[in-house]
Amino acid sequence: SVLTQPPSVSGAPGQGVTIACTGNSSNIGANYEVHWYYQVPQTAPKLLIYANDDRPSGVPDRFSGSRSGASASLAITGLQREDEGDYYCQSYDSSLSAWVFGGGTKLTVL
Amino acid sequence: EVQLVQSGAEIKKAGESLKISCKASGYYFASYWIGWVRQKPGKGLEWMGIIYPGDSDTRYSPSFQGQVTISADKSTSTTYLEWSGLKASDTATYYCARPLSSGWFFAYWGQGTLVRVSS
Numbered sequence: 001s002v003l004t005q006p007p008s009v010s011g012a013p014g015q016g017v018t019i020a021c022t023g024n025s026s027n028i029g030a031n032y033e034v035h036w037y038y039q040v041p042q043t044a045p046k047l048l049i050y051a052n053d054d055r056p057s058g059v060p061d062r063f064s065g066s067r068s069g070a071s072a073s074l075a076i077t078g079l080q081r082e083d084e085g086d087y088y089c090q091s092y093d094s095s096l097s098a099w100v101f102g103g104g105t106k107l108t109v110l
Numbered sequence: 111e112v113q114l115v116q117s118g119a120e121i122k123k124a125g126e127s128l129k130i131s132c133k134a135s136g137y138y139f140a141s142y143w144i145g146w147v148r149q150k151p152g153k154g155l156e157w158m159g160i161i162y163p164g165d166s167d168t169r170y171s172p173s174f175q176g177q178v179t180i181s182a183d184k185s186t187s188t189t190y191l192e193w194s195g196l197k198a199s200d201t202a203t204y205y206c207a208r209p210l211s212s213g214w215f216f217a218y219w220g221q222g223t224l225v226r227v228s229s
Contacts, residue, residue, distance in 0.1 A: 001154065032214075033213065033214070033215070035213075035215035037155070037216075039155075043222075044205055044219040044220065044221055044222055045147075045155065045205070045207075045216075045219055046219070047215065047216065047217050050210070050213060050215050050217070051213060051215075056217065086154075088154065088155050090155075090157075090215060090216075092214050096171070096172055097169070097172075098157060098169075098170075098171040098172060098173075099145075099157040099160075099171075099214060099215075100157065101154060101155040101156065101157060102154070103154045104154040104155070
């Protein structure tokens with residue numbers, strides 16, 4: 001994938017985790033916005049964070065996003081079992097003239 | 111309420127053609143881009159392309175250019191994803207999705223259409 005994410009992260013209930021999303025000078029590093037999605041397997045993805053750090057209505061403030069240079073991060077605090085699933089970052093790539101997704105990160109709540 | 115309702119699962123043979131659909135409701139169809147995303151079994155999300163129904167302006171990912179055709183019918187508020195010759199590697203779930211009023215991200219998603227292609 002054009003955007004690189006760790007394959008998996010884990011944390012205990014109540015703890016926090018961070019998921020990184022690394023791009024390059026054609027996408028995140030070119031100041032294009034980063035967005036995050038959450039997906040429970042076999043269901044449609046759900047928008048979690050848009051425009052780097054904005055939350056759609058209904059998304060708890062336990063979820064937050066940030067961007068710096070050619071990378072972005074999704075932070076989740078106060079982990080709950082229902083946070084388990086796959087998380088994807090997404091941006092725009094000017095060299096491809098295409099939207100691009102990260103490979104996805106599987107979150108396990110221990 | 112914005113809703114995107116996709117057509118049902120398909121089982122096809124390699125070489126066959128296929129057109130799946132995504133019917134939109136709850137907003138003015140012609141005024142918002144709508145795109146398609148592929149997810150192969152057990153794999154991640156892949157952006158395929160996007161269309162603006164108002165003027166049929168269509169953009170494709172280089173990975174999918176020439177492999178699929180995206181179209182829209184304003185009279186029925188429906189977007190289509192079409193193949194002229196399926197391959198076994200096209201086996202995947204396909205999602206249609208719509209951005210918010212502005213911004214290059216998907217805020218609304220269809221339920222997905224599973225396409226199985228046997229060789």
